[in-house]
Amino acid sequence: MTEIAPKVHRIPNINGSNAVLIEDKKMVLVDTGVAGNGDTIISYIKEIGRKPEDLGWIVVTHFHYDHSGSADELSKLTGANIVAHLDETIETSEGKKFLLKGNENTGTGPPWWYRTLFGNRIIRSNRKKKGTQKRFDYIDTEIHQTVNHGDIIPVLGGLRILHTPGHTPGSICPILEGRKMIFLGDSVLNNRIRLSRPLTWDRRKRKQLDVSLRSLRDEQIEHACFGHGPPLMDDAEVSIKALTERPYNIPTWRIALKHRSTLKRFRERSKQPGHWEGGIDSE
Numbered sequence: 286m287t288e289i290a291p292k293v294h295r296i297p298n299i300n301g302s303n304a305v306l307i308e309d310k311k312m313v314l315v316d317t318g319v320a321g322n323g324d325t326i327i328s329y330i331k332e333i334g335r336k337p338e339d340l341g342w343i344v345v346t347h348f349h350y351d352h353s354g355s356a357d358e359l360s361k362l363t364g365a366n367i368v369a370h371l372d373e374t375i376e377t378s379e380g381k382k383f384l385l386k387g388n389e390n391t392g393t394g395p396p397w398w399y400r401t402l403f404g405n406r407i408i409r410s411n412r413k414k415k416g417t418q419k420r421f422d423y424i425d426t427e428i429h430q431t432v433n434h435g436d437i438i439p440v441l442g443g444l445r446i447l448h449t450p451g452h453t454p455g456s457i458c459p460i461l462e463g464r465k466m467i468f469l470g471d472s473v474l475n476n477r478i479r480l481s482r483p484l485t486w487d488r489r490k491r492k493q494l495d496v497s498l499r500s501l502r503d504e505q506i507e508h509a510c511f512g513h514g515p516p517l518m519d520d521a522e523v524s525i526k527a528l529t530e531r532p533y534n535i536p537t538w539r540i541a542l543k544h545r546s547t548l549k550r551f552r553e554r555s556k557q558p559g560h561w562e563g564g565i566d567s568e
C-alpha cells in the first residue's frame with residue numbers, strides 16, 4: 286500500500302504519469318499513465334480490499350497519452366465514468382465527446398530548433414523498440430462527463446476542479462479540499478531543488494499558464510501531487526507562490542539548449558515506471 290495521505294494512494298508500478306486513487310464509497314482515479322496499466326490498477330484496487338466497480342470516476346488532468354492512455358481500458362473494466370475538461374474534448378457528429386489526440390495546436394508542431402535538437406531522432410528510436418509503440422499511440426477515449434472550473438466531484442468531501450489552461454487548453458488541477466491537496470498534472474514540475482514550469486515554446490501559452498499558476502495562490506494548499514515524480518507533502522503553497530514569483534521571460538530555446546541532456550534522458554525514459562527524475566528547470 287502506498288498511501289500518501291489518509292485514503293489517497295499513489296499506485297505503484299504505473300508506466301507513464303502517476304495514477305492516484307482517492308478512496309471513498311465511490312472512488313476516483315486521477316490520471317492513468319500510458320496504455321496498458323489497467324490490470325496493475327485493478328490489482329491495486331483489489332489489494333486494498335475494494336472492488337473494481339467501486340471506481341466511480343477516472344479524472345484526466347489533460348489529454349496527453351502518458352496521462353490518459355489507460356482511461357478507456359479501465360473504464361471498460363470498472364464501469365467508471367471518464368471525466369475531462371470540456372476544452373480537452375472534441376464532439377463527434379453523433380454528439381459524443383472524445384478526448385483530444387496529438388498536438389492540440391493543429392498545424393503548429395514544435396519549432397525547428399526543437400525538432401532539430403530532440404524531436405525526430407528520439408521519436409524514431411522509440412518506434413524501433415519492440416512493443417513500445419502502443420504506449421505512444423493515442424487511444425480513442427470517450428469522455429462521459431465534462432467538467433468546468435468550480436465543478437465538484439463528490440469524493441472525500443469534494444474534489445474541486447480548477448481550470449488551468451496553458452500546458453494544454455483544458456488542463457485541470459483538481460483540489461481535494463478535505464486534504465488541502467492539489468493535483469497539478471503537468472502544469473508544474475517537481476524538480477529536485479524547486480518547482481518549475483513545463484517547457485512551452487509558444488509564448489501565448491506560456492503567458493496563459495502563468496495566469497493559471499498565479500490563480501493557485503488564492504487556494505489553500507498544503508500538499509501537491511504532480512503528473513510525474515513524488516508528491517510534495519509540506520508547504521506546497523509556499524513553493525507554488527515562489528514559482529509564480531520567478532520571472533518567466535527567458536526564450537524557450539535557451540532553456541532547452543541548457544537542459545539538452547536532461548530533455549533527451551527524459552524522452553528516452555518516458556516509457557519506464559516512475560521515469561520522471563527531475564524535470565527541466567524552466568528559468
Ligand SMILES: [Zn+2]
Nearest residue numbers: 347349452471
Ligand atoms: Zn502533459
